[in-house]
Amino acid sequence: MRIVFSDLDHASHDIEAEIFAKAGFEVPLLNCRSEVDLIEQVADADIVLNQYAPFTKRVFDALPRLKQVIRYGVGVNNVDLAAATAAGVQVCNVPDYGMHEVSDHALALTLAMVRKVVQMNASCRNGRWEYAEAIPIRRQSQMTVGLIGLGRIGKLYAHKAHSLGFSVIGYDPFYQPNAADNTDYIDAVTLEELYSRSDVVAIFCPLTNETRHMVGAGAFAGMKPHAYIVNTSRGGIIDEAALAEALSSGTIAGAALDTTEQEPLPKESPLWTLDNCLVTPHMAWYSEDAAEELKRKVAEEAVRFASGEAVNWPVNEVVR
Known part of the structure; x- marks a missing residue:
């Protein structure tokens, strides 16, 4: 089988190249x-390692030889899954x-907003040494975090936030908190109640x-005026025009975003003008350890498939 990288913006792909070489594959970087x-x-x-290039129905229709696409990361929103399945592509x-890393970053953004770290750093640097500018700040044990999504990362964040004293509620139509996996401290609620x-x-x-x-x-209108929103998932889940209006009008207190609908966040976005909006450059996934793990697992999954073995992380179900 022939394996290729469709695209990759990492500084190197030495880890993948070593794994492929040991398996007898020479894999070009496109x-x-x-x-x-x-x-x-x-x-x-036959097999493509993919980062950003768009695998649409048009692409699948034009590539009858293709058998597998492996995405660098968790999200697959640049891949048309229905078209892939119809084409028999895993x-x-x-x-x-x-x-x-992602749950830690989400927690760091949470604490930065709740403790007003960025705001007060700017105040100190501007010559004002006055804690009162941070008023009000509330004790974490008197606060509630609400999670939209209780998958692997959501549950890790919930555990860490709970350990710091936050009460935890969650909304996920596919998951029910339970004692078996030690998530029974999460109160399952409707989305409206969570807001x-x-x-x-x-x-x-x-x-x-x-x-x-x-x-x-509608979601922002249902939140408390002192509430914050944190997104380390995917841009596009939040309506950024509505968010900018909610932040500027005081409907909610602040937002911390690691992902935005268009990345980088366009210079003309009104979110850049708002002091109560904290932005980081889609970095929540990153540590040196996580980067190495991702590279290794992508390459190993390709070799596994090429060798006729069952894959570890199928996103769609393909009949062969």
């Missing part, structure tokens, strides 16, 4: 950015790398047609 690039450059590939991701009760709303669900812009004007 620079595909568009449907046309994929159709022209990947026609002779799509895989790496859902369990960097889980602690109304939470002091911090943290998002851990995937971006789908159903979740796109699910957190919009």
Whole structure:
């Protein structure tokens, strides 16, 4: 089988190359950015390691030889899963790398907002040494965090927030907190109740047609005026125009975003003008350890598939 990288913006792919070399594969690194690039450059590939290039129905229709696409990361929103399944292409991701990094980053953003760290750092640097500018700050044991999504990362964040004293509530139509996996301290609620009760709303669900812009004007109107929202999941889940309005009007107190609908966040976005909006550059996944784990697992999944073995992380179900 022929394996290729469709695209990759990492500084190196030495880890993958070593794994492939040991398995007897020479894997070229391509620079595909568009449907046309994929159709022209990947026609002779059976397996593709993919980062951003768009695998649409048009691409799958044009690549009858293709058998597997492996995404670098958890999300697969640049892959048309229905088209892949119809074409008999196995799509895989790496859902369990960097889980602690993302949950830690979400917690760091939560604490930065709740303790007003960035705001007070700026105040001190501007010559004002006055804690009263941070008023009000509340004790964490008197606060509630509400999680939208209780998958691997959401449950890790919940555990860490609970350990710091926060009360934890959660909404996930596919999961029920229980004692078997030590999540029975999470109070399962409706989405509307989560918005109304939470002091911090943290998002851990995937971006789908159903979740796109699910957190919009109606959601913000249902939140407490001192509430914060934290997103380390996918941009597009939050309606950013509605968020900017909610932040500027005081409907909610603040937002911390590691992902945005368009990345980088456009310079003309009104979110840049708001002091109560904290932005980081889609870095929640990152540590040196997580980066190495991702590279290794992507390459190993490709070798596994090429060798006729069962894959570890199928996203779709393909009949062969």
